[in-house]
Amino acid sequence: MTTASIKVSETPLVLYTLRRADDALVLGHRLSEWCGHAPMLEEDMALANMGLDLLGQARELYSYAAKVEGKGNDEDKFAYLRDVRQYRNLLLLEQPNGDFARTMVRQFFYSVFADLYWRAMMKSADPTLAAVAAKSEKESAYHVRHTSEWIVRLGDGTEESHRRAQSAIDELWAFTGEMFAVDDSERGLIDAGIAVDPTGLRAQWLKTITNVVNEATLTLPKNDWMQQGGRIGHHSEHLGHLLSELQSLQRTFPGATW
């Protein structure tokens, strides 16, 4: 027996909230894959803690999306009963963990963005999104500090750690543009003061990234071509594998609860 996927009425606000919830869930799940495998105990705890922060943000956002949608869905149904094509997360966040440097670079690119984004969202005209932002902003600030320190340590460390960090930057760079993209469904929310225009965050993001990368004796790629598609459900092959693990219990035993 299998469980059918749910249908979602993606009004602009539901879609907007689900996109951010999916970002947090998918990246949080990736971090949880490190649990018990990190290079040292402190880092194992750090990765699990950051993953937990993201999972908490995802839960609040899914619950809010469910309330706005008003069709009887809930946080669990959004997480467990949507297929790959229904997920709306950024492509960057579903990329496999790879080595430790790659996980850190992915987290660094995203956390610097998330910190700026949530800080701006604290002024959202939507009180729930503003409240989620007030929490997430502080959590992101810790993530930025932690990952920045690692980028410098890896880049300015040994020849091997430098090589790995540089190759992670080169491989993930093309996924960073999607964080700053806006489509028509979000335009109205931005005009209404509910959403933040991410294009306005890019200069500050690039400045922070550049400073840390320079300090780490690493370099940013010159190419400007950016891969997109996650926001409309066009994912890399990696997300399906992630979801098959994340959803396996609920798909195998429909409706199972603790």
Add this chain to the structure above:
Amino acid sequence: MVAVLDSDLRQRAWDAAAQVVDPEIPVLTIADLGVLREVAVHDGKVEVAITPTYSGCPAMNMIALEIELALERAGFARPTVRTVLSPAWTTDWMSEDGRAKLRDYGIAPPQASSSRRALFGEQQVACPQCGSTNTEVLSEFGSTSCKALWRCKACREPFDYFKCH
């Protein structure tokens, strides 16, 4: 008459709910933490509002369950607990009493202000064992979402620090 009765009940319900402790830090009540926000009584039915601490704090489900049990023990049938997100919880809401209890328990309490400056300038964390400020951070992320792991360079004891949030 009904209004007076409800306000008496409200105080009794508040007192019962306020006794619930954080399962991870059992010396702190949810009132000390600032997690207990509101207790309302309508026609004898109690509704409690709590606010989550860290977004992913797994203790929140446990706390909600404990509140329901505490209220039922105090004679309130079918109490409900709801979560309010706004305004967002901050460590600034932790009571002075709560901070003292934390210190006595061996956890350095959060700095007084959760402003961004405090988030990133918390280098003066006093050791809860010997009081020395000659301390250093071992790991930004500790045994629970709300804590970092520190070490005292004076008495050599490691200790938990309740992070600003």
